[in-house]
Amino acid sequence: MKITEIHISGRVQGVGFRPFIFNLAEEFGLKGYVSNDELGVIIVCQGENSEQFFNEIHHRKPKSSEIIFSEIKETETTEIFDRFFIKPTEKNIVVDIPLTPDFATCESCETELFDEHNPRYFYPFTTCTQCGPRYSVTKKFPFERENTAIEVFKMCPNCLAEYQNPEDVRFHSQTNSCPNCGIQIWLIDNLGIEFKGSNKEIFEKLAKELSKGKIVALKNTAGYLLICDATNSEAVSELRKRKRRPTKPFAVLFSGISTMNEYLEISELQIQHFKSSESPIIVTKIKEVKDLAIEEISPNMNSVGAMFPYSGTLKLISKTFGKPLIATSGNFHGSPICSTTEEAEQILGKIADYFLHNTLEIQHPQDDSVIKFSPKHQQKIVFRRSRGFAPNYFFAEELSELNKEKNKILCLGGDLKNTFAVVPNNHVYISEFIGDLANFETYERFENTVKSYQKIFNFEPNLILSDLHPKYENQKIIKNLWKTAESVGNKKIQHHQAHFASILGEKKLWKKDKVLGVIWDGIGFGTSTEIWGGEFFLFENKKMERVAQLENFTWILGDKMSKTPKISALSVSGNNEDLKFAFDENEWKIYTNLIEKSEIKTSSIGRFFDAVAFVLGYEKPLFFEGEPAMWLEKISQDAFEKGTELIDYLAEDTVENIPTKKLFLKLLEEKKSGKSAGEIGLNFHYTLIKAIEKIAEGFAVKEIAFSGGVWQNALLVDLAIEFLEDKFELHFHEKLSPNDENISFGQLNYYLNKI
Ligand SMILES: [Zn+2]
Numbered sequence: 001m002k003i004t005e006i007h008i009s010g011r012v013q014g015v016g017f018r019p020f021i022f023n024l025a026e027e028f029g030l031k032g033y034v035s036n037d038e039l040g041v042i043i044v045c046q047g048e049n050s051e052q053f054f055n056e057i058h059h060r061k062p063k064s065s066e067i068i069f070s071e072i073k074e075t076e077t078t079e080i081f082d083r084f085f086i087k088p089t090e091k092n093i094v095v096d097i098p099l100t101p102d103f104a105t106c107e108s109c110e111t112e113l114f115d116e117h118n119p120r121y122f123y124p125f126t127t128c129t130q131c132g133p134r135y136s137v138t139k140k141f142p143f144e145r146e147n148t149a150i151e152v153f154k155m156c157p158n159c160l161a162e163y164q165n166p167e168d169v170r171f172h173s174q175t176n177s178c179p180n181c182g183i184q185i186w187l188i189d190n191l192g193i194e195f196k197g198s199n200k201e202i203f204e205k206l207a208k209e210l211s212k213g214k215i216v217a218l219k220n221t222a223g224y225l226l227i228c229d230a231t232n233s234e235a236v237s238e239l240r241k242r243k244r245r246p247t248k249p250f251a252v253l254f255s256g257i258s259t260m261n262e263y264l265e266i267s268e269l270q271i272q273h274f275k276s277s278e279s280p281i282i283v284t285k286i287k288e289v290k291d292l293a294i295e296e297i298s299p300n301m302n303s304v305g306a307m308f309p310y311s312g313t314l315k316l317i318s319k320t321f322g323k324p325l326i327a328t329s330g331n332f333h334g335s336p337i338c339s340t341t342e343e344a345e346q347i348l349g350k351i352a353d354y355f356l357h358n359t360l361e362i363q364h365p366q367d368d369s370v371i372k373f374s375p376k377h378q379q380k381i382v383f384r385r386s387r388g389f390a391p392n393y394f395f396a397e398e399l400s401e402l403n404k405e406k407n408k409i410l411c412l413g414g415d416l417k418n419t420f421a422v423v424p425n426n427h428v429y430i431s432e433f434i435g436d437l438a439n440f441e442t443y444e445r446f447e448n449t450v451k452s453y454q455k456i457f458n459f460e461p462n463l464i465l466s467d468l469h470p471k472y473e474n475q476k477i478i479k480n481l482w483k484t485a486e487s488v489g490n491k492k493i494q495h496h497q498a499h500f501a502s503i504l505g506e507k508k509l510w511k512k513d514k515v516l517g518v519i520w521d522g523i524g525f526g527t528s529t530e531i532w533g534g535e536f537f538l539f540e541n542k543k544m545e546r547v548a549q550l551e552n553f554t555w556i557l558g559d560k561m562s563k564t565p566k567i568s569a570l571s572v573s574g575n576n577e578d579l580k581f582a583f584d585e586n587e588w589k590i591y592t593n594l595i596e597k598s599e600i601k602t603s604s605i606g607r608f609f610d611a612v613a614f615v616l617g618y619e620k621p622l623f624f625e626g627e628p629a630m631w632l633e634k635i636s637q638d639a640f641e642k643g644t645e646l647i648d649y650l651a652e653d654t655v656e657n658i659p660t661k662k663l664f665l666k667l668l669e670e671k672k673s674g675k676s677a678g679e680i681g682l683n684f685h686y687t688l689i690k691a692i693e694k695i696a697e698g699f700a701v702k703e704i705a706f707s708g709g710v711w712q713n714a715l716l717v718d719l720a721i722e723f724l725e726d727k728f729e730l731h732f733h734e735k736l737s738p739n740d741e742n743i744s745f746g747q748l749n750y751y752l753n754k755i
């Protein structure tokens with residue numbers, strides 16, 4: 001007897017694919033079964049119109065699914081089916097498909113949350129086949145309840161009935177639960193005294209305490225958030241003090257699009273992204289400050305990181321409270337996000353007045369993802385790629401071409417803004433944002449996350465890719481996890497070359513003849529006496545060559561220089577006397593002397609931005625890397641929007657490298673002549689773009705690719721598009737962040753393309 005076999009690979013587990021196939025097969029009157037397997041989903045069916053059925057799968061597939069590969073073939077069988085059914089997955093298979101990320105709560109589940117006649121009224125973990133946590137609850141794959149943290153909650157008869165009913169939205173929903181059988185929440189104060197009440201009463205109590213200015217540690221689907229009233233400046237200041245985060249902007253949770261509209265300038269594009277299954281935080285321009293404690297939320301900025309309530313917990317608290325809330329990762333500045341009751345009480349005990357805990361055991365804690373659209377050209381810029389995106393990355397086609405040896409690869413990434421990437425099978429998985437590995441807890445999180453990937457994929461690397469930096473923390477993992485480190489190959493790749501490889505990989509530019517890479521960031525190891533950061537590479541004939549740079553200036557005092565913009569300014573200026581006002585006698589003597597004598601040089605554009613910000617009036621101490629650059633971007637953006645005339649400060653020059661000292665002294669002169677900081681700042685940005693143009697013309701390239709943290713500067717991106725797009729094809733990161741989060745993927749691409 002003839003039978004049809006269909007194989008589908010891609011993001012097809014944890015997205016409601018099997019229930020969808022079941023219903024479609026019924027509709028087509030087919031008999032047979034659907035099951036998860038190593039490569040995704042297998043369908044075996046008998047019936048007349050299986051070809052049509054196959055086509056229809058592609059047309060009507062579930063919203064969050066993604067088909068990478070599919071095939072249909074006919075075989076013979078003696079088996080006869082009398083119905084269509086979902087066949088349980090075979091035990092102990094190791095899957096080879098993309099790992100499904102977390103999904104925001106869908107509209108239908110949201111309706112149930114607020115319907116007082118619904119059994120899931122005020123139940124924060126209301127989910128269906130189309131929404132809810134996936135990666136954050138995954139212990140193993142395939143995505144079956146027994147392989148997730150939901151396993152411990154046995155479905156009650158009602159939930160089970162939904163699970164078994166093909167007509168229900170929760171048919172075969174692996175995360176299905178309700179208040180009777182599912183995840184429980186409880187509220188305690190920081191003395192450990194529990195508030196007793198229904199879910200609704202708990203949220204009402206929380207809202208009451210928030211309106212008194214209290215700070216709450218609230219467990220969300222992928223980790224704890226710290227929340228407080230965003231209209232209460234004392235509460236927000238208190239949170240800053242307790243969290244030891246003096247100036248870095250906080251995100252604000254709004255109850256929905258209509259509230260956002262009252263405060264923010266949001267576009268259709270932004271609304272789409274807020275309502276998407278990834279639902280990232282979006283840095284958005286403020287329309288009207290209204291009652292927001294803006295000086296405490298986002299000091300000196302005219303934008304705010306806006307959060308849409310993407311989970312049941314966030315929907316319930318924001319609706320019940322009725323005003324915008326600060327929502328920031330539950331950690332101390334620089335440490336990983338807390339995800340267990342113990343961690344939260346121990347670490348956040350010094351910050352929070354109340355804890356809203358729950359009984360879900362988070363497997364993969366993740367921060368919220370953050371994106372921005374450049375104001376003028378709406379270019380998407382990823383600031384942090386985490387919940388909703390990680391660790392999913394579609395790269396199977398490229399791997400099948402480039403990784404013929406089927407190497408099992410671990411890419412360690414960088415030490416700052418770390419992510420790692422693994423190739424355990426035919427896919428690449430890029431981890432969520434992990435953070436700065438100099439922090440001990442963050443390093444532990446890094447190592448534990450690598451271990452969990454080993455478990456999920458039954459994975460041992462035969463090749464490890466890492467940064468050229470001789471002292472990177474992340475190298476420790478090699479000895480810690482593989483005692484016989486020699487058995488694992490270790491290849492080292494230069495930081496900025498990895499950045500360039502990352503954008504070449506993301507935009508599939510490997511087969512191009514010639515691409516100029518403008519790789520600009522803070523710092524990366526170049527040579528033993530050179531710290532790189534403002535580099536131009538030419539990719540030609542499969543070779544990558546450094547062809548231009550920011551002219552070197554002296555690097556002194558390591559970390560202190562990164563934290564003290566005036567030192568960068570002094571160094572770039574070549575000990576210019578005009579800067580004497582900023583130093584006392586002793587400092588002047590020490591710093592100028594060091595600058596004269598130090599043999600370490602840098603081309604860091606990050607430090608160059610610090611220097612420029614300083615000379616234009618940025619005088620505050622600095623609390624996070626890039627803070628002066630953010631200030632400079634803001635004042636320059638304001639000047640751009642006012643229509644300030646654009647001047648290229650290097651108009652007369654032929655530019656082969658960017659002349660840091662010359663440009664800096666020009667800015668100093670402009671400042672002395674009384675021009676406004678915004679005007680000079682804008683023209684500094686503009687001059688850099690014109691310099692890129694001249695360098696690109698010098699090498700006769702048609703395409704330019706951009707990577708490195710400086711490309712989070714939305715003004716620079718807009719100016720590049722505005723003034724270079726006519727002459728060149730431009731490539732910016734859109735899926736990955738331009739910052740060091742993309743190093744791991746870059747290392748992989750550099751290696752695979754055998755540069
Ligand atoms: Zn749903």
Ligand SMILES: [Zn+2]
Nearest residue numbers: 156159178181
């Ligand atoms: Zn139930």
